[in-house]
C-alpha cells in the first residue's frame with residue numbers, strides 16, 4: 012500500500028446512480044482523499060459484492076460509501092460482510108422518489124449498522140464529508156482542513172444576509 016492507495020470505497024448499484032454519487036466523489040477529491048469508484052450490485056453481482064466487502068479492509072479502505080436506489084440492499088449486504096463503517100446513500104428512484112431507497116437502507120436489523128444519509132445529492136455529499144471526518148480522527152491536518160471548510164460555509168451564509176430593512 013502506498014499514499015495513493017484508496018482509503019475510501021465508493022460503490023453504487025448501477026452506473027445510473029453516478030450523477031448522485033458523483034457528489035460524494037467531488038467531496039473526496041476536494042479534500043485529496045484517494046478513493047476507488049465501482050459499480051457493485053447485491054442483486055445483479057452478488058459474488059462480486061461478497062468479494063468486494065470481504066477484501067475491503069485488507070486493501071486499506073477505512074470505510075465504504077454505498078449508494079443504491081429502489082430495493083437498495085447494497086449498503087446492508089456490504090455491512091453484513093465487513094466490519095468497516097458503511098455509509099449508505101439512498102439514491103432517488105423513478106417511482107417512489109427515493110423513499111423506498113431510504114427505508115431499505117435505514118431499517119437495518121440490530122447488530123449490522125449502516126450509517127444512513129439523506130436522499131440524493133446532499134446525502135451523497137454529506138457521506139463524502141463524513142468519510143473524511145472518519146479519516147480525520149487520526150489525521151490532524153485533515154481535521155484542520157475540515158475546520159477551514161466550516162469557515163467557508165460560514166462565509167457563504169454571511170454573504171446570504173439581506174441588507175438591513177428600514
Ligand SMILES: Nc1c(C(=O)O)ncn1[C@@H]1O[C@H](COP(=O)(O)O)[C@@H](O)[C@H]1O
Nearest residue numbers: 024025027052053054079080083084085
Ligand atoms: N438497489 C440496487 C442494487 C442493490 O441494492 O444491490 N443493485 C442495483 N440497484 C439499483 O437499481 C436501480 C436501477 O438500476 P438501473 O438504472 O441499472 O436499472 C439503481 O438505482 C441501482 O442502485
